[in-house]
Amino acid sequence: MASEITRLKGKVAVVTGAAQGIGRGIAMRLAEEGAKVAVADINESGAAKTAAELNAAGAAACAIRLDVTSLKDAKAAADAVERQLGPVDILVNNAGWDKVQHFLDTDEELWNRLIDINFRGVLNCVKAFAPRMLTRPGSKIISIASDAGRSGGVNDAVYSGCKGAVMSFTKALARELARYQINVNAVAPGVIDTPLSQAISGGIPGYMDRLMRVVPLRRKGLPEDIAAAVAYLASPDADYVTGQIISVNGGMAM
Numbered sequence: 383m384a385s386e387i388t389r390l391k392g393k394v395a396v397v398t399g400a401a402q403g404i405g406r407g408i409a410m411r412l413a414e415e416g417a418k419v420a421v422a423d424i425n426e427s428g429a430a431k432t433a434a435e436l437n438a439a440g441a442a443a444c445a446i447r448l449d450v451t452s453l454k455d456a457k458a459a460a461d462a463v464e465r466q467l468g469p470v471d472i473l474v475n476n477a478g479w480d481k482v483q484h485f486l487d488t489d490e491e492l493w494n495r496l497i498d499i500n501f502r503g504v505l506n507c508v509k510a511f512a513p514r515m516l517t518r519p520g521s522k523i524i525s526i527a528s529d530a531g532r533s534g535g536v537n538d539a540v541y542s543g544c545k546g547a548v549m550s551f552t553k554a555l556a557r558e559l560a561r562y563q564i565n566v567n568a569v570a571p572g573v574i575d576t577p578l579s580q581a582i583s584g585g586i587p588g589y590m591d592r593l594m595r596v597v598p599l600r601r602k603g604l605p606e607d608i609a610a611a612v613a614y615l616a617s618p619d620a621d622y623v624t625g626q627i628i629s630v631n632g633g634m635a636m
């Protein structure tokens with residue numbers, strides 16, 4: 383793992399949902415920049431695989447089983463990360479899930495699942511990890527929202543609502559934690575090539591082509607594109623940045 387950038391040397395980061403997709407890309411990038419990384423995911427074998435890849439590349443990493451919908455799990459994960467890697471400086475709330483469906487065809491079961499993972503999951507992890515950051519000025523909390531939370535996604539109303547909630551929560555929390563010199567920001571991806579977006583677009587013919595027509599840079603984003611923005615927000619370069627939502631979307635929404 384040879385990176386010329388060592389902005390995160392000596393820092394401990396936890397990335398939720400890091401078994402695959404964007405979270406995996408973030409874990410890789412933070413490790414490249416020198417952080418020790420806890421790969422936290424409900425998919426234990428996937429988390430173990432990402433952590434093993436990081437260790438093989440010379441980084442210090444561990445896998446943690448975490449279901450973000452459970453506050454109890456999140457608190458246990460906070461203990462486990464601290465035991466294995468040390469006090470956490472960087473929390474990345476990345477775990478998320480989506481299923482597209484016309485709102486009038488959705489039921490409460492789907493709403494609850496979407497809200498529990500995409501919004502409550504962020505609350506649980508902040509509640510579990512942030513109290514330990516209060517004595518560590520310069521700590522960073524970064525959540526992965528979505529441009530759907532800004533613009534609204536068709537057949538994606540509840541998910542869009544959750545991501546909008548993540549953005550508002552980010553701003554309010556940024557105000558509350560500023561007195562501790564803790565920065566709280568979010569990254570809002572556009573369309574990123576991951577197992578999640580492949581699963582969604584795979585079921586709808588022509589979906590990705592239609593989406594690409596409204597992306598000025600004319601390509602899907604990669605997990606690395608999101609990871610670069612997260613690494614910036616996690617670093618001392620962003621010490622004067624808080625309460626912000628950075629879209630990384632090829633210009634899809636401006």
Ligand SMILES: NC(=O)c1ccc[n+]([C@@H]2O[C@H](COP(=O)([O-])OP(=O)(O)OC[C@H]3O[C@@H](n4cnc5c(N)ncnc54)[C@H](O)[C@@H]3O)[C@@H](O)[C@H]2O)c1
Binds near residue numbers: 398
């Ligand atoms: N891919 C996109 O186009 C896109 C666009 C905007 C926002 N996002 C957001 O980016 C984040 C990552 O998405 P992705 O595309 O990489 O998805 P993905 O499905 O490829 O990966 C998500 C990861 O989260 C984990 N996860 C799901 N539920 C969990 C739970 N309850 N507890 C812990 N881990 C859990 C999964 O096991 C998986 O490893 C999500 O928050 C998503 O909403 C993605």
